[in-house]
Amino acid sequence: MGKRALVLINKSAGTGKAGNNTFAIATGLAERGYEPIVYPIIPGSGLTSETIIGRYDGQVDEIVCSGGDGTLNHVVGAVMDIKDKPVISYIPAGSTNDFAKGLGIPSVHASALEVALDGYPFSYDVGKMNNRYFNYVAAFGAFSKVSYATDQDLKNILGYAAYVISAISELPQSLGYNSHMKIDIDGEIIEDDYVFGAVCNSGSIGGMNIFGKTDVKLDDGEMELLLIHAPKNIVEFNEILGALATNIESSNLITIKQVKKVKFMSETECEWTVDGEFGGAYKETDISVINKAITIKVKHKK
Incomplete structure (x- = not known):
């Protein structure tokens, strides 16, 4: 089986533009040999980062998420709770995107997509507050x-x-x-x-x-x-x-x-x-x- 990528889109984050690049994300992944699996993140429903990522433990090589800092927080929390931790690609679409700035991920969607597809892996520290990351x-x-x-x-x-x-x-x-x-x-x-x-x-x-x-x-x-x-x-x-x-x-x-x-x-x-x-x-x-x-x-x- 080839490589698989889980794509999570939170259209309600930030300016609401997170879903605009969904086709470009799926196309870029497919061109690089990935099978893209696309899900919308809908707060308040059963479609959350936690429930989706938990079902794909050990079954995907990469997770691409598009949303704000809160979206990334939930994705990271879910990844921390699974055994096989895939690399994450983040396309910021929030109002401030503080963490993306610290990582040097561009705020322009086209540039951020390039990083998500062809960027370099970097391992960073995660905080744990009581039972939340x-x-x-x-x-x-x-x-x-x-x-x-x-x-x-x-x-x-x-x-x-x-x-x-x-x-x-x-x-x-x-x-x-x-x-x-x-x-x-x-x-x-x-x-x-x-x-x-x-x-x-x-x-x-x-x-x-x-x-x-x-x-x-x-x-x-x-x-x-x-x-x-x-x-x-x-x-x-x-x-x-x-x-x-x-x-x-x-x-x-x-x-x-x-x-x-x-x-x-x-x-x-x-x-x-x-x-x-x-x-x-x-x-x-x-x-x-x-x-x-x-x-x-x-x-x-x-």
């Missing part, structure tokens, strides 16, 4: 809801601008947010009030380049922990804003560490965002990094 971010606190709470129709029309509008509308409640956390960072305990926290495998979150010129490595067995301490007055608040706008490492109110394992403990349940989707609410949250767990096609050999 993530590619590039698990976050709590101010503005962390924006990515999954923003109206999909607004995102389809405005793209990244929709996130900005939603963030502004949330500004009053976000500025008043803080969560008291005890955090175990690879055995070191710290404790404080935080307005935002994230474990990241990407320099871009919500379309914004959070870490500036810092080179965020995706395959070193570690992820970046970002903690923004709750400001006690307007001076500290302005200091945080200035650091985020210019140099994130310039303020003592912002903590950045590389981590392999981290545990967050709070007295009340804290809501989390995982790769732009609601990730649950917990009093205790364990996050670990699984080194080079997933292989994906990228533009340049790494």
Whole structure:
């Protein structure tokens, strides 16, 4: 039997254009000796990445997915739960495509298709938050809801601008947010009030380049922990804003560490965002990094 490729299309993601290249994807795969097996991803139905991929364990050589960061999150989660892990090709069709930017996958569909068909395999780190996997971010606190709470129709029309509008509308409640956390960072305990926290495998979150010129490595067995301490007055608040706008490492109110394992403990349940989707609410949250767990096609050999 020849090679087989599972093609998953989430047309409801991002701008709704994920299905436009389905024929080109199938044609390109067939020309390269693959038997393409095409499925639509329909949220809320039985056609999900988890159910489809689980049925093809050990039966496909590659998975091609077209959708947003959330689509890729579900594909990766399903691949992590099967025995034989095929290489993944990702054609980004979301509103911000943060993780694709970190991988160097083009946002233009034709260019992304070229990478999906003829790119180079690259194995990267995957995060695990409690019982859920993530590619590039698990976050709590101010503005962390924006990515999954923003109206999909607004995102389809405005793209990244929709996130900005939603963030502004949330500004009053976000500025008043803080969560008291005890955090175990690879055995070191710290404790404080935080307005935002994230474990990241990407320099871009919500379309914004959070870490500036810092080179965020995706395959070193570690992820970046970002903690923004709750400001006690307007001076500290302005200091945080200035650091985020210019140099994130310039303020003592912002903590950045590389981590392999981290545990967050709070007295009340804290809501989390995982790769732009609601990730649950917990009093205790364990996050670990699984080194080079997933292989994906990228533009340049790494």
